[in-house]
Amino acid sequence: MGTRVSYPVEVKMKAIEMRLAGIPVKQVLEELNIRNHSQLKTWMKWYRNGELHRLEQPVGKQYTFGKGPEYESETAKLQAENRYLKQQIEVFKKVRRVGEEVVPKVVVELVEELKEMMPIGEICRHLGVARSSYYRWKANGNKFTQKDLRDQQIGDLCKLHKFRYGYRKITELLTGISEKTVQRVMQKYGWQCRVKVKKRKRTGQPAHIVPNLLARDFTASKPLERLVTDITYLPFGQSMMYLSSILDLFNGEIIAFTIGFTQDTDFVLDTLNQLPDLPEGCILHSDQGSVYTSYAYQKAVKEKGITMSMSRKGTPADNSPIETFHSSLKSETFYLDDIYRTTNACVINIVEEYIYYYNNIRIKTKLNNQSPVQYRQLAVK
Template sequence: MKGKYTISAILLALQVSRTSYYRWLGEEREITLSINEVAIIELCKKTKYRYGHRKIKALLKQDYAIKLHRNSVQSIMQKHNVQCRIKPKRKWKSQGETVVIRPNLLNRNFTASAPNEKWVTDITYIQYGSTTKYLSTIMDLYNNEIVAYKLYNHQKTSLVIDTLKEALANRNNPEGVMIHSDQGTVYSSYAYQEFMKEHHIVSSMSRRGNCWDNAVIESFHSSLKSEEFQYVRFNSLSNAEVVNRVSTYLKYYNEERIQEKLGYLTPIKYGEKAA
């Protein structure tokens, strides 16, 4: 029908977006794609469309020895509709009364000069299984590595204590670590604070209502949900599938997911530099 009508008119009549049409056209004529386009599309598929143009640009250089300006990479990604998924904005929710409040020693300084200097921790809801689960994670700010995590059916104090126990065991029981959290009741409980005191851990807490005070771990939880569960409906998976997805993503995050902050290395590879 192209000889009789314009592309715009045809797409309007069929209610097909221009982006979808050109993406289909590109797939149909894959043989005409340039080497750069093929490499970029393959990288986007390989990384499950989780990376923006800056990271894809870095991988092009690492994996294919192709040097392109980031604007060129972005243009190709837009042309073939392989951009990264957009993270939804996270709204802060007020919490209950606290018991023990600690000062904000971290003060949004999310950098560390050595491993086991600063850790951040938080809990997030995982609502994709038959029942809601609660994921507790601890991240080392030196290389953004997830040091430990626990996925329980509750968010009682034992959840955060068990996560901290695992982190200490995984890092050979370091002393003097600063661990930053929000003012949630589990973190401000006497049991949790006493456990940290016994293990010579310094406690730091976000100010009330300031989610940005713990932005790095909040961002990680957002990435997990947007990259692993974005197209999954709530309560549509079995609990076993949820556990497997979380475990797989955390392994991917530590061992395969490159980060701009780390010079486009993975947390594990960057951490090896300090070994």
């Protein structure tokens, strides 16, 4: 029998998202390195039935929610339960970095949570700490040192920004604490910036393409000099939705966006028509999607006095700034908060709130730790 493969929840959800977006099964399997199409079929079934909890069950015999697997004996059942607890602890060790630097508070919380299911000594042994150390940490749990207060301050900032900031940005929000200290504390408690989910870029059949004028030079000397645009899927509501947005390369600000249910030419024209008066020589860069190569869109661009630029076919890196924004939007909202199924109104509200946050509050290191709007306002003075 072949070796069983365990896929992370993030991979399963990404596969579901791609299928909902109409991407062929074969392509999903190849891009995410999934062995068998039946696995994808099973995940889609769980998604449609509202059984997302089943995506987290361990490798082995699959079973219906609310019903446990059948075992030959009580001993086999206990062994299976013990294996599952070990898996949970192993995941915990990887996420919280227990083993490199044991965190007393986190260890105490974990033991308190699991002690009804297995002996305290057994839990401590799996975590690689002495049982006496656990009791000592538990007894000292209510005593807070200056380091504890410092760590709490860092943790509060990480949670306030929903773990969207790395240690450099968190350091900028603090006083009298070095970058190395903030980095060490964030690693210690697992407060690092969340890893972004990789995004697949669609490719279309272009009708009328233009040269790539940017050539991956994503710099601009003044506002509205160079713009980039793209469309991304929003498969989180009652029906498939899309986001069309335009980003200013001068400060990374989203200056126009539209949320809709159909990614046709009218959809991107609505975003284009939101643009303010543009300076002479403004460049708008996009991919070779059919909506951007259409006659109506090309005509509207010329009427606005814009010079069009396009990525090479199948090369998302040619339009990476807007790709990165769309990835950040999903990673820092839907994926971060485990929102995979909600109402269309909720999806629209989340996207609008995030874009306001991204433009006005979220600081960027390359903008001297200012938000895009703050950077632009200072630049035009």
